[in-house]
């Protein structure tokens with residue numbers, strides 16, 4: 001569905017992402033983990049056009065897509081029928097239009113608009129209708145209906161008329177996923193969707209991740225290893241910009257190189273399951289509510 005080859009980003013003398021070959025299958029939920037500064041956010045930024053790579057390519061399968069979820073599905077133009085679109089260097093809106101959407105570590109919704117409006121506007125924009133819906137009265141109803149369906153799916157139907165700023169942090173993350181879904185994406189990139197979410201809300205966000213993964217390709221950055229182990233089909237480990245493991249969750253957990261680089265001290269089910277060197281703070285002091293847009 002999405003693949004990179006030799007993807008590299010250097011900031012001066014620092015190689016933040018180092019020759020990464022990565023494949024995300026059609027129905028796959030792949031988690032990207034690694035210590036702070038490993039290059040996860042930079043990798044997301046390269047996939048979504050926020051940053052231009054120093055070297056390497058990003059490609060999206062545009063069809064005909066087999067949705068077998070196998071990592072590395074697709075071909076290199078060798079005649080088995082898969083088509084790939086080169087996204088390398090494309091602007092963020094072009095990448096989004098082609099079906100790759102992301103959520104951010106910091107909540108990114110319109111604070112003063114209602115929950116419904118946030119999703120409705122995203123659905124219109126994705127349809128190329130912009131905000132000029134007056135030209136066809138029936139169209140507005142269609143977008144509102146679509147927005148309600150999405151709010152149902154993300155568990156926010158009861159909050160449709162509430163301003164986004166009034167939502168709890170966890171509910172804002174649900175809304176973010178709703179806004180991303182409104183773009184009708186093929187690929188969802190979720191950047192720490194549980195960061196700052198209270199422990200009571202984590203289960204709801206995890207259920208939502210699993211639900212959207214049923215019919216989308218999902219790449220998840222997550223510091224909480226219990227969640228990673230629970231939801232992932234596959235786990236990719238970055239360390240100093242390079243992939244040091246790419247396997248099923250249990251195999252990655254038991255990999256000595258991963259233990260050394262990242263998971264030393266991780267014990268399932270303890271204290272939120274954060275890996276030893278991760279600072280993702282899913283349950284604890286929520287420092288993110290104060291300065292965020294919503």
Ligand SMILES: Nc1ncnc2c1ncn2[C@@H]1O[C@H](COP(=O)(O)OP(=O)(O)OP(=O)(O)O)[C@@H](O)[C@H]1O
Pocket residue numbers: 011014016034035036037038039040041042043
């Ligand atoms: N715009 C930039 N200019 C210079 N260096 C940068 C820039 N963005 C990131 N870096 C550096 O690149 C490396 C990778 O950073 P990145 O934020 O991608 O890591 P990360 O794995 O997402 O970390 P975290 O888990 O803390 O979010 C770090 O050493 C960081 O300081």
